[in-house]
Structures are given as structure tokens and as C-alpha cells.
Amino acid sequence: MKKTSCADPRPFFHFNQSFLIAWLSSLAGLCIACGSVFAQTNLFWDQNGATSGTGGTGNWGTASTWRAINDTGTLQNWDNAGTATAHLGGTAGTLTIDVTSGVSMAALNVTSSGYTIQSTANSRPLSVSGALTLADGAGLTLAMASTGPTWGFGSMGFGSGAALSVSGNATASNSNRVNLSTTSTISGGSITLSGTGAGPTGFVASAGSSVSVTLNTNILNNSATSATMLGAGSGHTLNYGGVISGSARLQISAGQTTGVLDSPYLLAKSRSR
Secondary structure, X not given: OOOOOOOOOOOXXXXXXXXXXXXXHHHHHHHHHHHHHHHOOEEEEEXXXXXXXXXXXXXXXXXXXXXXXXXXXXXXXXXXXXXXEEEXXXXXXXXXXXXXXXXXXXXXXXXXXXXXXXXXXXXXXXXXXXEEEEOOOOXXXXXXXXXXXXXXXXXXXXXXXXXXXXXXXXXXXXXXXXXXXXXXXXXXXXXXXXXXXOOOEEEEEOOXXXXXXXXXXXXXXXXXXXXXXXXXXXXXXEEEOOOEEOOOOEEEOOOEEOOEXXXXXEEEOOEXX
């Protein structure tokens, strides 16, 4: 076989037009895929951005209070496109949802104990398409607005000793409702419900496509007015496998409609006082 020398004007490799087009198309697809991955930004809450350490108390939408990529990254504004993962760590504080339409994200990770997320308006919910994840020993309180908003997670994950509290003062015709929209099994940790109004407080399998959720985390509710609510929307299923304790009533429903129970779609396994 004749070898081509470096002095030979003929190219080492020959690309025809079809091959070149296919190669460029593959390269473009790779770039799009990489862009999609990098679009899922990790944002770390850092209200006191000028000093060391993350965390603190402030408004979710305040400019330059989120660090990109890691907890020492560049400060930037919150990205509300729904693709970011929010990280709450460092010094725990209270985040108030001040974004007019509420806040949307792909995931929410909490690594410290003592955080509270609150909203002062029904139109400003917390929406997480993926998982709320509480690390070992982490704690989070969800404090809902008075008119009974619906907040939502794809699913929830609890580390050892992690604790979630849900509160709100929804009226009798409303509820402090957390939707679970991804088929999943949720175990570990603990949940405390502490509604102060007449509306119930709890979890509903809904918002996804034929969602089937198994919730095994124990629930405590000592509210004198707000019942423990567990249920599912039409076409969905919520199976409960934990222990419900406390003095509050148990309401099997998917929420309130002008004060009337929605149709129940729930299997409640056990309840203790």
C-alpha cells in the first residue's frame, strides 16, 4: 500500500459532503444536550452575600442573594425559570416568597435545621417539580398564606433525624395543601402539621399523570382546629403507611371545595393517639 507523505499535497483524510453534514449535526446535538445540563443551575441562598457563610433571613427575590454553582460562587439573582436547584444551608433563616407569581424550581435541598419558607399571598406558592430533600438533621417549616394556597413537590426525601413542618391559617373553605406529583415512596424523618385556621393541613397525590404515592413518614398534629388531611385527586392514589398521632381530627380528602370534602382516594393504614 502506498503511504502518503507529509509533502504529499493530498489530504490524510477525505470528508464528503454527506459525512460533513452528519458530523456537524451530531456536534450541534451534543452542544444542545450540554446546554440543557448546564441550564439546571445550582443556586445557594446567601442573603448576607458581602460576608462569609451562606444562609440568613430575607426575601427570595432580592437581587444578588444566590450564589451560582457552589456556596462560594458568584452572586446572582434568583432564576425562576423552573430549572434551578435551590440549596438552603449555612445559617438558617426565614425566606419570604416575594416573587409575584411564586417561585418555581427543579429541586430544593435543605442541609441546615431551622429554615422557614413563608408566603404572604395566595398567588405566591412554592413549586418544586422534583424532590424536596432534607439532609440528616435538617429542618424546614412551610408557612402558607392565610387564604389556603396549594404548594407542591414532585416528591420528598428525608435524611436521618430530618423534620418537616407545615403550617398555615387556611379558612374552612380552604386548606393548607401540599401536592405530591411524582410516583414515589417516601420514608424516614418526621412531619408535624400545625394549622391554626379551620381549614385542614396535609398532603395530596395530584397534579401529575396517574400518580401513586406511598407516604410512610409519621405525622404529628395537635391542632385544635386544623385536621390532618391525606388524600388524592381523581385518577391518583395516596397510600399511607406511617403513624398519625396527636389530638387533631383526620380528614380523608383531596382538599376543600366551598367547605365540602372532595371525593376521597386514600388508604389510611394506621392512626394512634
